[in-house]
Amino acid sequence: MPPREAGAEAFVPATGGLSALSSAVQACRGCALHENATQAVFGEGSARARVLLVGEQPGDSEDVEGHPFVGPAGRTLDRAFRETGLRRDDVYLTNVVKHFKFTPAERGKRRIHKKPSAAEVRACTPWLTAELRLVRPELVVCLGATAAKALLGGSFLVTQHRGVLLDFPESFELGERGPDSVLATVHPSSVLRATDREAAYLDFRNDLRTAAEAVG
Numbered sequence: 001m002p003p004r005e006a007g008a009e010a011f012v013p014a015t016g017g018l019s020a021l022s023s024a025v026q027a028c029r030g031c032a033l034h035e036n037a038t039q040a041v042f043g044e045g046s047a048r049a050r051v052l053l054v055g056e057q058p059g060d061s062e063d064v065e066g067h068p069f070v071g072p073a074g075r076t077l078d079r080a081f082r083e084t085g086l087r088r089d090d091v092y093l094t095n096v097v098k099h100f101k102f103t104p105a106e107r108g109k110r111r112i113h114k115k116p117s118a119a120e121v122r123a124c125t126p127w128l129t130a131e132l133r134l135v136r137p138e139l140v141v142c143l144g145a146t147a148a149k150a151l152l153g154g155s156f157l158v159t160q161h162r163g164v165l166l167d168f169p170e171s172f173e174l175g176e177r178g179p180d181s182v183l184a185t186v187h188p189s190s191v192l193r194a195t196d197r198e199a200a201y202l203d204f205r206n207d208l209r210t211a212a213e214a215v216g
């Protein structure tokens, strides 16, 4: 038996564009998360985006609909896009992990999101690397700790460095074709859980504005 998190590498096509990748991801067996999810949810947006935003993994709505950020977190993100001049069609929006991890819910309720393990994040990262190689954005925005740790290392703390433009790490092995910078902010779903939602939203929007101005 191969390990359950053998990784996506063997499933990522060596040639072809984003549409080849997004078809191939449906057959990925790089970790066990495909077993219970409805489908893989690949990144979407402009193949020539200057900004690529990375979330954690699809949520309940995304798993059913097959598109990234179409649920409650996506609506918060869309509001921030509107108010900072970013457009969904101009950016590229994806997740570190492409299959939904959840605990089954009682009948009729939304399934509860479970955080992907470090091994699952590692297993799925070849898809994100392939997206970065094809889109070649100038700036990557990490939405939340899972994305930030995947790109900037396990000890990176969003709370300490949010909203700050940082050099894109060489450790990600994209070489000269890699993005110039990376900016981490909170996950839009954390805005929805905050005690003072509006204040949390305004801080989030502020970080996205820094991103928008950086490529402005």
Ligand code: URA
Pocket: 055, 056, 057, 058, 059, 062, 067, 068, 069, 070, 071, 073, 074, 095, 189
């Ligand atoms: N949360 C994420 O991180 N990504 C989505 O696509 C939806 C919710």
Ligand code: SF4
Pocket: 007, 008, 025, 028, 029, 030, 031, 032, 033, 034, 040, 097, 098, 099, 123, 124, 127
């Ligand atoms: Fe493959 Fe990622 Fe899905 Fe795991 S979560 S099966 S690595 S696409």
